[in-house]
Amino acid sequence: MTKLRPFLQLSILLVFACPLFADSPEFEMAGTLENPRINEASGIQAGRNGLFFLHNDEKRDVFVIDATGRDQCAFKLDDAKSRDWEDITRVPGENGPLLVIADTGDNKNKRKDVELYFFAEPEAEDCSKDQESVHRLSVRYPDGPRDVESVAYDPVSESILFLSKRNVPPRLYGVPLERALSEKKVEAEFLAEVPGFRPPTQMDILKSPSRGMWVSQPTGMDISPDGRMAAVITYRSLYLFHREEGESWAEAFQREPQEFIGPPGTHDEAVGFSADGRTVYVTTERRPAPLYRLDLP
Numbered sequence: 001m002t003k004l005r006p007f008l009q010l011s012i013l014l015v016f017a018c019p020l021f022a023d024s025p026e027f028e029m030a031g032t033l034e035n036p037r038i039n040e041a042s043g044i045q046a047g048r049n050g051l052f053f054l055h056n057d058e059k060r061d062v063f064v065i066d067a068t069g070r071d072q073c074a075f076k077l078d079d080a081k082s083r084d085w086e087d088i089t090r091v092p093g094e095n096g097p098l099l100v101i102a103d104t105g106d107n108k109n110k111r112k113d114v115e116l117y118f119f120a121e122p123e124a125e126d127c128s129k130d131q132e133s134v135h136r137l138s139v140r141y142p143d144g145p146r147d148v149e150s151v152a153y154d155p156v157s158e159s160i161l162f163l164s165k166r167n168v169p170p171r172l173y174g175v176p177l178e179r180a181l182s183e184k185k186v187e188a189e190f191l192a193e194v195p196g197f198r199p200p201t202q203m204d205i206l207k208s209p210s211r212g213m214w215v216s217q218p219t220g221m222d223i224s225p226d227g228r229m230a231a232v233i234t235y236r237s238l239y240l241f242h243r244e245e246g247e248s249w250a251e252a253f254q255r256e257p258q259e260f261i262g263p264p265g266t267h268d269e270a271v272g273f274s275a276d277g278r279t280v281y282v283t284t285e286r287r288p289a290p291l292y293r294l295d296l297p
Contacts, residue, residue, distance in 0.1 A: 025260075025294050025295050025296060025297065026260075026294070027260070027262050027263040027282070027292045027293070027294050028292065028293050028294075028295070029290060029291075029292060029293075030067060030068055030069065030281065030291045030292060030293040031067075031068035031069035031070065031290075031291050032069050032288050032289065032290055032291060033054075033065065033069045033071075033283060033288070033289040033290075033291060034065070034069055034070050034071040035063055035065070035071040035074065036287070037056075037061065037063070037074070038054060038056065038063050038287075038289060039056065039285075039286075039287045039289075040056045040057040040058070040059075040285045041054050041055070041056065041269065041270045041283045041284065041285060041289055042055060042056065042057045042085060042086050042087065042149070042220070042269045042270055042285065043055050043085070043086065043087040043088035043101075043102070043220065043269075043270050043272075044088065044220075044270040044271065044272040044281055044283060045088040045089060045090050045099065045222070045272050046090070046272055046273060046274050046275040046281075047064075047090065047097070047099075047121055047275070048097075048121070048123075048124075048275070049124055050066060050067055050275070051064050051065070051066060051072060051124065051127075052064070052065050052066070052067065052272065052281065053088055053099055053121075054088070054270065054283070055085050055088055055101060056085065057084065057085060057086070057105070057269075057285065058082050058083070058084060058085065059082055059085075060076050060077050060078075060080055060081075060082045061074055061075070061076055062074065062075055062076070062077060062088075062099075062101075062131070064127045065291075067274070067281070067293075068291070069283075069289075069291040072124070072127065073127040073128040074127075074128070075122070075127060075128060075129060075130050075131055076130045076131070077101065077117060077119060077130075077131055077132070077133060078130050078131065078132050079132050079133055080101065080103070080115075080117045080133055080136075081103065081115070082103060083103055083105070083111075083115075084103060084104070084105025084106065084107070085101055085102065085103050085105070086102055086103070086104050086105040086148065086149040086150075086151070086220075086269075087102040087104070087149060087150060087151040087152070087220055087221065087270075088100065088101055088102065088151075089102070089151055089152050089153045089160065089222070090121065090153060091118070091153045091160070091177055091180075091181075092155075092177075093118075093120070093134075093181070095120070096120060096121065097120075097121045098118045098119065098120060098121065098134070098135075099118070099119055099120075099121050100116050100117065100118050100151070100153070100160070101116070101117040101119075102114075102116055102148070102151035102162075103115040103116070103117065104116075104139075104148040104149070104151060104162065105147060105148070105149060106145055106146065106147040106148070107147055109144070109145040109146065109147060109166070110145055111145050112140060112145060113138040113139065113140050113185070114138070114139050114140075114148065115136060115137065115138055115139070116136070116137040116139060116151075116160070116180065117133040117135075117136055118133055118134055118135040118136070118137070118180075118181070119131050119132065119133045119134055120134060135181060136184070137175075137180050137181075137183070137184065137185070137186065138184065138185045138186075139162070139175060139185075139186055139187075139188055140185070140186070140187050140188070141162075141173055141187070141188050141190070142173075142187055142188065142189070142190050143171075143190060146162075146164040146165075146166075146167070146171065146173075147164060147165045147166045148162045148163065148164050148165060148173075149165050149218065149219045149220060149269065150162070150163035150164075150165070150218045150219065150220055150221030150232060151163075151221065152221045152222050152223045152230070153177070153223065154174075154223050154227055154249060155223070155225065155226070155227045156227035156243070157174070157176075157227075157248065157249070158176060158177045158178070159174045159175060159176050159177060160174065160175045160177060160180055161173070161174050161191075161221070161223070161249060162174070162175075162188060163194065163218050163221050163232065164218075165217045165218055165219065166217060167193075169193045169194055169195040169196075169197070170193070170194045170197065170217070170218050171190065171192075171193055171194070172190075172191045172192045172193070172194050172249070172250060172253060173188035173189060173190055173191060174188060174189050174191050174249075175188050175189070191248075191249070191250040192249075192250035192251075192253055192254070194218075194253040194254075195254070196239065196241070196253065196254075196255070196256050196257045197216040197217075197218070197232075197234060197239065198216060198236075198237070198259060199216055200212055200213055200214075200215045200216055200236075204236060211235055214235060215234060215235040215236035215237075216234055216235075216236065217234055217235070218232050218233070218234055219233055219234060219235060219268065219269040220232070220233040220268075220269050220270050220271040221233070221271065222271050222272045222273050222280075223249075223273075224273045224277040225273065225275065225276070225277045226277055227243065228242065228243050229241065229242055229243070229273075229277070229296075230243070230249065230252070230253070231271050231272075231273060231280050232257075232271070233268050233269065233270070233271035233282055234268075235267070235268060236261065237259050237260060237261050237262070238259070238260040238262070238263075238271065238280065238282060238294065239257040239258070239259055239260075240257055240258045240260070240280075241253055241255070241257045242255075242257075242258075260294060262292075263282055263290070263292040267284045267285040267286050268282055268283070268284045268285075269284065269285050270282065270283045270284070277296075278295065278296055279293050279294065279295050279296065280293070280294040280296065281293050281294075282294070
């Protein structure tokens with residue numbers, strides 16, 4: 001029995017270290033963001049007809065691209081303010097899908113309330129026309145101001161989820177979509193801590209002294225259209241979390257995620273699933289901004 005113990009330990013280690021996918025996918029270059037005005041991409045969201053919506057960090061412009069980064073059009077969200085736009089998601093509305101800009105950045109943890117701007121997803125032929133929000137929501141966290149760069153809609157719980165950046169571990173909050181669309185001010189519900197992000201290593205810090213300590217902090221999030229997968233990007237890695245049938249995301253986020261090192265860069269802040277949920281796209285705040293794709297089996 002004693003002689004078998006190292007072998008058993010190794011077997012157990014290999015079982016738990018085995019990647020979720022038999023053939024682990026790798027990042028590929030899908031293209032480059034063509035529009036030079038996209039110089040600080042902080043969020044990306046799939047829309048209809050193979051189009052994607054992006055925004056910069058602190059400007060009211062929304063950009064539309066295809067899956068290779070080629071520019072399709074751009075428009076302004078006229079009545080919105082832009083203190084620190086950090087993510088974009090998509091929710092169902094009475095008259096069609098709504099895009100949601102998350103003005104939730106708060107580097108110094110001073111904002112008592114952050115804002116969500118809801119506006120109708122424009123048709124391809126109308127995507128050069130400036131838009132106006134159909135609803136604006138002020139959100140407050142129950143435990144004080146938080147810097148949040150990761151916001152996504154969960155179609156299973158029909159809730160908008162918020163994942164904090166500067167807490168260790170990050171903190172997950174939620175607002176039911178029904179309340180988000182019917183009220184003007186809400187307090188988000190604290191759901192769980194999310195402990196699965198690998199802490200920075202000594203090499204991370206040596207490689208980038210200014211950002212090395214922050215490589216594990218979530219900078220963007222999206223949930224697959226079927227609600228079974230969550231993608232969270234950090235400055236070092238992409239993490240994929242899987243939700244089992246009947247689980248909440250508060251429960252699913254307690255399991256260790258699958259980690260993909262990369263894509264290359266230190267300013268990756270935008271992550272989004274394709275409309276069919278089979279590909280994850282990632283881009284960065286810097287110019288020229290590469291657009292990477294990770295094809296899932």
